[in-house]
Amino acid sequence: MSGFEASEYRVRTERAQTMMAEAGLEALLLTTEPDVRYFTGYLTRFWESPTRPWFVIVPAAGDPIAVIPSIGAPLMQASWITDIRTWRSPDYLDDGVSLVAEALRDCVSTSGRIGVPSGPETHVRLPRDSWDAIGQAVEGRRLVGDALILKRLRMVKSEAEIGKIRTTCAIADRAFARVPEIAAEGAALDDVFRRFQMLCLEEGADWVSYLAGGAGQGGYGDIIAPATAQALVKGDVLMLDTGAVRDGYFCDFDRNWAIERATPESQSAYVRLIEASDAAFEAARPGATAADLFHAMDAVLTGGAGGSDAGRYGHGLGMQLTEWPSLIPDDHTVLEAGMVLTLEPGIDVGHGLGMVHEENIVVTQTGADYLSTPAPRSLPVL
Numbered sequence: 001m002s003g004f005e006a007s008e009y010r011v012r013t014e015r016a017q018t019m020m021a022e023a024g025l026e027a028l029l030l031t032t033e034p035d036v037r038y039f040t041g042y043l044t045r046f047w048e049s050p051t052r053p054w055f056v057i058v059p060a061a062g063d064p065i066a067v068i069p070s071i072g073a074p075l076m077q078a079s080w081i082t083d084i085r086t087w088r089s090p091d092y093l094d095d096g097v098s099l100v101a102e103a104l105r106d107c108v109s110t111s112g113r114i115g116v117p118s119g120p121e122t123h124v125r126l127p128r129d130s131w132d133a134i135g136q137a138v139e140g141r142r143l144v145g146d147a148l149i150l151k152r153l154r155m156v157k158s159e160a161e162i163g164k165i166r167t168t169c170a171i172a173d174r175a176f177a178r179v180p181e182i183a184a185e186g187a188a189l190d191d192v193f194r195r196f197q198m199l200c201l202e203e204g205a206d207w208v209s210y211l212a213g214g215a216g217q218g219g220y221g222d223i224i225a226p227a228t229a230q231a232l233v234k235g236d237v238l239m240l241d242t243g244a245v246r247d248g249y250f251c252d253f254d255r256n257w258a259i260e261r262a263t264p265e266s267q268s269a270y271v272r273l274i275e276a277s278d279a280a281f282e283a284a285r286p287g288a289t290a291a292d293l294f295h296a297m298d299a300v301l302t303g304g305a306g307g308s309d310a311g312r313y314g315h316g317l318g319m320q321l322t323e324w325p326s327l328i329p330d331d332h333t334v335l336e337a338g339m340v341l342t343l344e345p346g347i348d349v350g351h352g353l354g355m356v357h358e359e360n361i362v363v364t365q366t367g368a369d370y371l372s373t374p375a376p377r378s379l380p381v382l
Helices: 006-023 033-040 070-077 097-107 128-137 149-155 159-177 189-202 264-283 290-301
Strands: 027-030 055-059 065-069 083-087 113-116 142-145 207-217 236-246 253-258 314-316 323-326 340-343 346-350 353-356 359-363 368-370
Touching: 006 027, 006 033, 006 055, 006 149, 027 033, 027 097, 027 149, 033 055, 033 149, 055 097, 065 070, 065 097, 070 083, 083 097, 097 128, 149 323, 159 189, 159 236, 159 253, 159 340, 159 359, 189 207, 189 236, 236 353, 264 290, 264 340, 264 346, 264 353, 264 359, 290 314, 290 340
Parallel strands: 027 113, 065 083, 113 142
Antiparallel strands: 027 055, 055 065, 207 236, 236 253, 314 323, 314 340, 340 359, 346 353, 359 368
């Protein structure tokens, strides 16, 4: 189970119920791993299997109800949840539909509204046929959007959540500090990727869900493709970007190095990235917007021309590698204390290559604080 006291989940539930009352919702129906875990603490890698649907209902009053495959009952019983309803899954005729519909009928009035997370960065994790069947089986109750309740809740982290993200960042910090052990001229990039994940595990990560990066002369191209066996050569810039996980919470930041020597062009690009990150860090405070942080970085990087093809200069972070908001010109989310963000400026260095820098921060009452240890001010050389 994810390591919080039951009081953490009770506060989350009560906050949700207050928002539900304001939105005229009598229940929330949740089907995805982070939303289920947010209210229950149910942490398992079993979600990697797409076979079985899972449900949690947050009623207008009282504790959440778990409607889950029986294989998950022992772990859920270790949580704070006491109302756990199970069925043998997979069931090709009725894979939880009747059971979850009955639970919804129990806690929602005949014409009541049931909120389901909707909008960007949400999905419903069950077959379309099952979704349609639930809509019929709730007998007049309406499945509607959740009025962004899950987004509003999860964007602002508690001190306990921030502490977990800080711990995960510290693990990645220690792994990045050991990169000179695994990366040098002649090393194969795919081997560096594998060994860096090993370093993260050695330093305390539970797993490494995400590792991206690249290497090339003076910069790198595709930064989301799997690593190849190309050998690092003098003049390359190497970047590793990790999403390690500890106790269910991610870090997400990168580091850059030059192999043997850093060209003046690479150093200049790196310094501009650091300056852009600094500008966003200074702008990050309650009352500013996600767009404000984008523009602070873009002013340094392009003179305000509007960003790069990557689409954004950062995002939220927490139980998922990327969460709301997006640092783009059109995201006017107002920052609040407790929001955890990545600052991720990128710069074009020509010839189809670029460089990216990323830090993790938390918005505080008075400004911002780093969760990752800030990168060196000049491009390190291996």
